[in-house]
Amino acid sequence: MSRAFTLYRLQQVDTKLDQAAARLAEIERILGDNQAHQAASQAQQQAQAALHSAHTALRAAEEDVTAQQKRIEQNQASLYGGSVTNPKELQDLQMEAESLARRLSELEDAQLEAMAAHEQQQASKAAADAALAAVEVQLAGEHKALFAEQAELREQVERSHSEREAAASTVPAADMETYLSLRASKAGTAVAKVQAGTCSACGAELSAARAQAARSAEELTRCDNCKRILYD
Numbered sequence: 001m002s003r004a005f006t007l008y009r010l011q012q013v014d015t016k017l018d019q020a021a022a023r024l025a026e027i028e029r030i031l032g033d034n035q036a037h038q039a040a041s042q043a044q045q046q047a048q049a050a051l052h053s054a055h056t057a058l059r060a061a062e063e064d065v066t067a068q069q070k071r072i073e074q075n076q077a078s079l080y081g082g083s084v085t086n087p088k089e090l091q092d093l094q095m096e097a098e099s100l101a102r103r104l105s106e107l108e109d110a111q112l113e114a115m116a117a118h119e120q121q122q123a124s125k126a127a128a129d130a131a132l133a134a135v136e137v138q139l140a141g142e143h144k145a146l147f148a149e150q151a152e153l154r155e156q157v158e159r160s161h162s163e164r165e166a167a168a169s170t171v172p173a174a175d176m177e178t179y180l181s182l183r184a185s186k187a188g189t190a191v192a193k194v195q196a197g198t199c200s201a202c203g204a205e206l207s208a209a210r211a212q213a214a215r216s217a218e219e220l221t222r223c224d225n226c227k228r229i230l231y232d
Contacts, residue, residue: 001170003175003219004220004230004232006175007190008191008231010164010168011183011190013163013164015188016156017160020153020160023149027153031147037135040131040132044125044128044132047121047125047127047129048128051122054118054122055121057118058114058115058118061107061113062114064107065104065107068103075093075096079094175220179191179229182229186201186227190228192226192228192229192231193230193232194232201223202226206223206224211232213230214230
């Protein structure tokens with residue numbers, strides 16, 4: 001088994017570990033990102049507050065109408081009950097009755113507006129409840145899939161660590177030092193395969209002698225251009 005192949009096999013395991021780590025980090029970020037739920041929850045709370053205000057306004061409008069109706073009843077009792085006989089007082093009561101009736105009409109209009117506003121806020125609250133429920137259902141489904149993927153990736157990482165230990169155990173210390181240095185400086189790719197006489201990592205064309213040397217089991221051959229270890 002060539003030294004380059006040993007490092008190439010190690011790199012394959014390290015690449016799997018890198019990819020798993022990146023995906024696990026992404027899953028953690030997604031699971032921790034609850035902006036959609038927060039937005040829907042905030043909208044639902046605002047709709048609830050608006051409905052409460054509309055309900056309070058409607059109650060106040062209903063109470064105003066009821067109170068005005070009682071004033072009219074009292075006015076009508078005095079006007080037609082026979083207890084008042086003075087023409088001037090009767091005239092004043094009649095004028096008061098007309099004023100009370102006009103005010104009742106205004107209050108009833110306000111009550112109708114309050115009822116319409118209350119119905120609108122009820123519809124808004126129902127829509128906000130539905131939107132929040134939909135977000136929660138969607139997140140529950142997404143999170144279930146993500147939790148399953150997360151568990152699978154963690155198992156894969158454990159297996160890969162065992163594979164890495166086995167692969168690293170056959171690598172000489174000097175080769176490991178070179179490999180780790182190249183991984184750090186070459187975006188994780190320390191070993192490049194020779195493909196059609198070129199370095200698969202940087203695309204540089206290799207001389208026939210360099211390509212032949214890459215097949216050596218005893219020596220590590222480096223690409224003249226990117227300095228990665230070549231494996232063929």
